[in-house]
Amino acid sequence: MSRQEQTPESLEPAREASEAVPSASADPDQDPEVLGEGVPPGKKAKHFWPTAGRIAGLFAGHRVGLATVTAFITVSVVLAVLAPQYLGKATDVVFAGVLQRDLPAGTSQAEVVSGLRAEGNDSLAEVFAAMDLVPGAGIDFHRLGVLILLVLAMYAGSSVLAWAQGWVLNKISVIIIRDLRERVESKLHRLPLSYFDTRRRGEVMSRVTNDVDNVQTTLQQTFSTLLESTMRVLGIVIMMFILSWQLALVALVALPLSAAAAGVVGSRAQKHFGRQWAATGALNGQIEEDFSGHRLVTVFGRENAMADQFDERNDELYSAAFSAQFTSGTIMPIMQFISWLSYVGIAVVGGLRVISGQMTLGAATAFIQYSREFTQPLSQVAGMATQLQSGVASAERVFELLDADEQEPDPPAIDLPERTEGRVRFDQVSFSYSPDEPLIEDLSFEAHPGHTVAIVGPTGAGKTTLVNLVMRFYELDSGRITLDETDITSMTRAQLRSRVGMVLQDAWLFEGTIRENIRYGRLDATDEEVEAAAVATSVDRFVRSLPDGYETLIEDEGGNISAGERQLITIARAFLAAPALLILDEATSSVDTRTEVAVQKAMAALRQGRTSFVIAHRLSTIRDADTILVMNQGRIVEQGDHDSLLAARGAYWDLYRSQFQEGKA
Numbered sequence: 001m002s003r004q005e006q007t008p009e010s011l012e013p014a015r016e017a018s019e020a021v022p023s024a025s026a027d028p029d030q031d032p033e034v035l036g037e038g039v040p041p042g043k044k045a046k047h048f049w050p051t052a053g054r055i056a057g058l059f060a061g062h063r064v065g066l067a068t069v070t071a072f073i074t075v076s077v078v079l080a081v082l083a084p085q086y087l088g089k090a091t092d093v094v095f096a097g098v099l100q101r102d103l104p105a106g107t108s109q110a111e112v113v114s115g116l117r118a119e120g121n122d123s124l125a126e127v128f129a130a131m132d133l134v135p136g137a138g139i140d141f142h143r144l145g146v147l148i149l150l151v152l153a154m155y156a157g158s159s160v161l162a163w164a165q166g167w168v169l170n171k172i173s174v175i176i177i178r179d180l181r182e183r184v185e186s187k188l189h190r191l192p193l194s195y196f197d198t199r200r201r202g203e204v205m206s207r208v209t210n211d212v213d214n215v216q217t218t219l220q221q222t223f224s225t226l227l228e229s230t231m232r233v234l235g236i237v238i239m240m241f242i243l244s245w246q247l248a249l250v251a252l253v254a255l256p257l258s259a260a261a262a263g264v265v266g267s268r269a270q271k272h273f274g275r276q277w278a279a280t281g282a283l284n285g286q287i288e289e290d291f292s293g294h295r296l297v298t299v300f301g302r303e304n305a306m307a308d309q310f311d312e313r314n315d316e317l318y319s320a321a322f323s324a325q326f327t328s329g330t331i332m333p334i335m336q337f338i339s340w341l342s343y344v345g346i347a348v349v350g351g352l353r354v355i356s357g358q359m360t361l362g363a364a365t366a367f368i369q370y371s372r373e374f375t376q377p378l379s380q381v382a383g384m385a386t387q388l389q390s391g392v393a394s395a396e397r398v399f400e401l402l403d404a405d406e407q408e409p410d411p412p413a414i415d416l417p418e419r420t421e422g423r424v425r426f427d428q429v430s431f432s433y434s435p436d437e438p439l440i441e442d443l444s445f446e447a448h449p450g451h452t453v454a455i456v457g458p459t460g461a462g463k464t465t466l467v468n469l470v471m472r473f474y475e476l477d478s479g480r481i482t483l484d485e486t487d488i489t490s491m492t493r494a495q496l497r498s499r500v501g502m503v504l505q506d507a508w509l510f511e512g513t514i515r516e517n518i519r520y521g522r523l524d525a526t527d528e529e530v531e532a533a534a535v536a537t538s539v540d541r542f543v544r545s546l547p548d549g550y551e552t553l554i555e556d557e558g559g560n561i562s563a564g565e566r567q568l569i570t571i572a573r574a575f576l577a578a579p580a581l582l583i584l585d586e587a588t589s590s591v592d593t594r595t596e597v598a599v600q601k602a603m604a605a606l607r608q609g610r611t612s613f614v615i616a617h618r619l620s621t622i623r624d625a626d627t628i629l630v631m632n633q634g635r636i637v638e639q640g641d642h643d644s645l646l647a648a649r650g651a652y653w654d655l656y657r658s659q660f661q662e663g664k665a
Contacts, residue, residue: 047396051396055395084373086147091365096132096133107135166224176219184212210394244367254341273393411491420484429443431465440469443466443636445629452611454625456617471583503583504586509570512554513548537568581611583615585615586616637650
């Protein structure tokens with residue numbers, strides 16, 4: 001792309017001006033998303049586990065950080081898992097102290113147990129036998145204090161390490177997303193023009209913004225939670241089996257039930273999340289179109305129609321989002337109900353084991369705490385499944401963009417003279433957007449240095465496609481194009497486009513001052529050179545009348561200056577770049593007749609000494625062209641100057657006569 005117009009949006013008018021875009025001939029069997037509608041409604045991520053694996057692969061360059069996070073989580077979980085056991089021991093100290101305080105001092109535990117059995121109180125005897133009693137001693141407050149301090153230290157250490165791992169992981173996640181955004185941005189510049197031709201800009205924007213943001217949320221919330229929850233479940237299961245394998249089996253009944261619930265509900269939620277993100281992309285595209293074409297919508301009085309269309313797509317998003325959130329939201333209540341069932345079973349069986357003397361009260365208390373903590377990480381995993389499903393769906397859309405076919409790689413840079421003559425030759429060039437719909441076939445002609453070549457013809461004749469091929473926005477099917485006898489495919493795109501200037505029908509201006517917009521043509525230009533280009537192209541005349549002159553800030557899309565003034569600024573931008581080859585694509589079609597005179601004068605100054613391709617519908621603007629090419633269905637049907645073509649009374653004469661009659665009418 002030329003230095004003058006380096007944004008994908010600036011190419012939109014060129015694509016729309018003369019022929020149908022490739023989407024009109026897109027493969028009907030390809031993914032519907034190619035046509036800009038996002039993931040088909042009701043369709044979940046096509047490759048969940050491979051995409052999840054690619055998400056995990058984003059951490060490949062952060063192994064040390066991940067090892068640190070894993071170590072912190074491991075120690076934090078170990079401390080948190082061990083704490084209930086010591087809290088149970090503290091409970092035993094209190095319970096034993098209360099019981100042994102009322103027992104006769106000097107007797108042994110065995111004597112107390114034997115006495116209870118002799119009295120027929122076997123259940124209480126079993127409870128006393130399972131404990132470590134010192135009759136008459138009371139509560140051992142020293143040991144109790146040590147145990148409580150130890151438990152507090154464990155929980156404090158676990159909390160500090162949990163905070164530390166969160167800090168490290170958040171830093172890693174932010175770096176990964178920063179790099180991912182850079183990859184996406186770089187990828188956009190390597191994609192061929194056909195990629196943007198076959199997709200709505202709102203859909204692409206949704207992938208670059210919303211989907212990347214959702215991936216970031218997934219990385220920050222799910223990785224540590226899943227790792228910590230998994231380790232916590234494993235640690236709790238081990239401790240429960242150590243305390244009582246019978247109660248552990250009761251608790252583990254919740255696992256298959258929870259897994260089944262999460263699997264059934266999660267699969268349904270994933271489908272709805274796919275619909276939600278597809279609807280989000282469609283709605284973003286609708287909003288982008290509404291704002292970009294707001295003036296046109298107002299002119300044709302289509303506000304209500306656009307509002308109705310917005311409401312329809314907004315309702316689609318509402319329906320998909322509600323279904324996704326409602327379905328995923330049922331996972332937690334189901335998991336909670338299952339945990340309550342497990343808790344009831346543990347309480348009943350545990351109470352029976354304490355009474356029978358098979359467990360101490362402290363061990364039973366610790367086990368109940370473990371059972372409560374056991375369901376918490378399972379619920380967290382279930383909750384994260386919702387975010388993970390949404391994040392994987394977004395990541396798949398981002399990866400599809402990153403995996404899209406790129407334009408052919410540049411060859412090695414070759415040595416070229418600093419200034420070229422601008423001789424362009426088409427040698428048996430053939431090109432089509434779709435193999436079954438030929439457009440340009442076996443086209444040959446030559447544009448001589450310094451000459452102006454005008455290209456005219458009906459819509460769809462291939463006029464804009466012709467100049468797009470010169471710029472290598474598309475690659476040829478066969479034949480070749482040379483610039484000063486050098487095949488353009490042997491140059492890098494930067495080498496080619498640095499020698500070409502483009503002025504499009506839609507005068508695209510960037511946020512910034514008028515001076516900065518002109519300097520965009522050559523960033524190292526001095527203020528004097530910028531102003532000289534403005535004088536040569538009639539920009540200086542109206543700029544001097546503005547309060548801030550060249551420092552006037554351009555509002556959104558240049559709304560504070562007229563269409564003709566915007567066009568003159570883009571011509572000044574091209575003039576400053578001093579290209580050897582110039583392409584003017586319908587540069588006067590959006591201005592009035594009076595302004596057209598100023599624009600024509602500016603373009604005449606711009607074309608001076610340069611080979612120029614001029615695409616025009618108004619034949620009155622190209623009378624002085626050295627060569628006029630009349631195209632129809634991708635072929636040159638006539639060529640010559642204005643007078644000779646009129647004298648031939650062929651296709652050009654028909655076009656000219658029809659415009660003359662329309663103008664007269």
